[in-house]
Amino acid sequence: MIIINKILNVDDYYFDVFMSVSEALTGFSVNELQSTGLAETYYTYILGSMEAATFVEFLTVSKNVFENSFSQDQLKNTIASEIMADPGLNDMAGKVITIWYLGTWEGAYINDLSYKEGLVWNVMHAHPPGAKQPGYKSWNIKPVNSNS
Template sequence: MVFDYMDYFVSMSVGLTGFSSDAIAPQLDTIDIKSAYLAAFDENLPNGMAEQILERYKTLFVAGGSKPGSEEQIVGQMLGGSGTSAAQILAMRQLIFLWYAGAWPTVQSDGNSSTGGQTFSTVLSADSYTQGLVWRVMQSHPMGSTTYNYGYWASNPPPLSAYLENPV
């Protein structure tokens, strides 16, 4: 199996978000939000850190036999500190935020170690806002954007798995 940079980004994102690869990178992908998120991940991290994280993920993935379904375990190892710096763990947490909220978070220290600082976020685009995974988890849609037909609220909602694209 031949993987490229995007394949490892998608695979790691599956492990970080809990969503299937079909939800993260659907076969028919007219919006291609994964490319925007990979670019933001790369651009917002210093000194090639995104590439370092993906290389570490690739190393663990290949060492584990490149088995689909092992993404969460590998990400768990990385977030547990196995060869991962505190800055890289923070970057992975920022990527989780990006996938769910469609915005890149920045934490500014307020000098109080008990609060950890204040988080500010910047929405990448209108597409990133509407494609945030949080809407699927809430079984909802973003304000001002929906693919539902008028009157959809009169029917019972489909099961959560229909929103998550990840069988329950």
């Protein structure tokens, strides 16, 4: 029970591990993830949506991966062998990726902001329809990947 109360504190070490593994899995920096305004929300949402022991196991394995990796290549290889190769941890990693990119957990949006701040919009160089408009006269600017 102590570990559950400790995890709920976003100033705790486990929150930092969550952010570090999120950075490694999404390819976005911790600062970019924090700028969504959803880091703490996602952390506490995940904890409240599943068995705490499962989340703790994922974070503990992730912590060990970071502690035992001394280069970016080694980190990628260790994530592949320690997290992605394990079916349970792979499933958890997929859920973490999905929550950041789509703002959903098991098919449902976390909140209104999670739709607006999904990383998918940055990757597509787009905006979430109906939520964040591109701005006045934005139709006059060629798309980022335009060949015309």
